[in-house]
Each structure stands twice: as C-alpha cells, then as structure tokens.
Amino acid sequence: MIISESHAGRVVLDDVRKTYAASSGSVDAVAGVSLEVLPGEFVAIVGASGCGKSTVLRMLAGFESVTAGTASVGGRPVTRPGPDRGVVFQDYGLFPWLTVAENVRFGLRQRGVTRGIARQRAEEYIALVGLERFADRFPGQLSGGMQQRVAIARVLANQPSVLLMDEPFGALDALTRTQLQRELHRIVGETGTTVLFVTHSIEEAVYLADRVVVMTGGASHGVPGHISRIVPVDLGEHRDVNASDFNALEREIAALVHAPAGTRER
Numbered sequence: 001m002i003i004s005e006s007h008a009g010r011v012v013l014d015d016v017r018k019t020y021a022a023s024s025g026s027v028d029a030v031a032g033v034s035l036e037v038l039p040g041e042f043v044a045i046v047g048a049s050g051c052g053k054s055t056v057l058r059m060l061a062g063f064e065s066v067t068a069g070t071a072s073v074g075g076r077p078v079t080r081p082g083p084d085r086g087v088v089f090q091d092y093g094l095f096p097w098l099t100v101a102e103n104v105r106f107g108l109r110q111r112g113v114t115r116g117i118a119r120q121r122a123e124e125y126i127a128l129v130g131l132e133r134f135a136d137r138f139p140g141q142l143s144g145g146m147q148q149r150v151a152i153a154r155v156l157a158n159q160p161s162v163l164l165m166d167e168p169f170g171a172l173d174a175l176t177r178t179q180l181q182r183e184l185h186r187i188v189g190e191t192g193t194t195v196l197f198v199t200h201s202i203e204e205a206v207y208l209a210d211r212v213v214v215m216t217g218g219a220s221h222g223v224p225g226h227i228s229r230i231v232p233v234d235l236g237e238h239r240d241v242n243a244s245d246f247n248a249l250e251r252e253i254a255a256l257v258h259a260p261a262g263t264r265e266r
C-alpha cells in the first residue's frame, strides 16, 4: 500500500473499544470512540479520572492493543510502537546516567542514525527547547521543567509526525507549566507535528488546542468511557487566559466534563 504524504500525521480512531481483563470479569474501559485528527492539528483530551484518556493514547502509541475498531496513524492501523509517534508522559523517563545530549541522541543511535547526524540533530532539538547551555549536564542537575524540556527534545529529535502527550506538565509548578505551554505551542507550530494532549487542566486545553475532546463515563460510572463532545476553540492564535471569551469556553467545557455519565451528546 502506498501512503501519500498528506496522510502523515493524520490520526483516525474508528469505533474503538478497549476491554481489559480483570479478576471480576472483563471491563470495557472505552467503547465507540471515533475521532479524526488532521495533520498539524492540536487536540486536547479532557475528562474525569478513569474515563479512558490514557487508554486512548496508549492504543495510539501501540502500547495497548485495540479490542475492536481501528486506530490508525498516517493511514496505517497501529499494531506496535513506532518512530512516527513520539510519546511524552508526566514522568520524564530520562536516563539519569546520560547527559542531556546523550539522552537526546540515544533513540537516534538505536534507530541506526549515524553518530555525526545524531550529534547534529540532538544539538538542533536541544536548541529548540532552549537548553543549549545544559547539553552536558545530567538530568539530576536540572529542574523538573528542564527535564521535561529534555524529554520533549528527545522525542522530537526522532521527527515523529504525531506527538502523544499524557499530562506532560502535571508535575510542574504553575509558572513553569505556563512557560512550557508557550514553548510547546511555538515548537509544534514550527515543526507542524500533530498533537494529542491529555490534561486535567481545562485552562491548559483551551490555551493550547484547536479542538478539545471531552470524554465521560468510565468503569466507576457503569458506562464505558466515550467521547461526549468535541469543542472547537475559535480563540485565534494569541490567547489570553483572563479574557472573557476564554473563561466562558472554560466554563462550558467544565460543565461538559462534569455532566452526568451516560448522556451521549453529538
């Protein structure tokens, strides 16, 4: 099958279900999840704990199988992890015994990129996240915000078409978080990477996303997790978290997140 260039970075979930086996029988974590994300689009996923946000991301990453339906990236059904998808979690997952530059080069070398090109690419992406001066430091010598920048640089150095981020800024203090949000916005604008971004923070979702996917349900509600609404964010390029239209949208999404489970809106 020939995949056209225009498919790169396109993410499609088609009636996806994930059933986990449990001691008390099997549990449908999510069901009926359908979503299309366009190349270069930034989509945030919000919803209460347990509604299946991480499950959706893990299936796209190829860490979990899809029980029914299809998850595809770049026009290909996902069957395993791959370099077209970069994954960033809350914990940075850096190797503490490698320097910043070595951490960023590691995955490239694993994939057979030559030493010279890996070195050059690492430099480029470390600069992109503003850490040129820290390339020879070890992760333990850096703040949490800087470590997360390294994690982002490491993933982007592989030049994925899709970035899958699961509460990546959840462990950071408010100021650092705001800073990293701005940088992420700039960086994905420059690289054109498609982003699926799970967050607990509705403010963060509205600040960053082109569209916000609201998930509800989950095992504790007796309904599988599902998408209850997709909200476009028509607030332009430069967003002010204190503006009244911004706050109005935040309130609208908060109401959807907290709506009684089982109501499936379209």
Ligand SMILES: Nc1ncnc2c1ncn2[C@@H]1O[C@H](COP(=O)(O)OP(=O)(O)O)[C@@H](O)[C@H]1O
Pocket: 020, 021, 022, 027, 029, 047, 048, 049, 050, 051, 052, 053, 054, 055, 056, 218, 219, 220, 225
């Ligand atoms: N590996 C697993 N085995 C069994 N159940 C799981 C597993 N991972 C997640 N779940 C269950 O699936 C549901 C969705 O979990 P998750 O995707 O982590 O939700 P969220 O990220 O929205 O908090 C929860 O009920 C959770 O307990």
Ligand SMILES: [Mg+2]
Pocket: 053, 054, 055
């Ligand atoms: Mg989660």
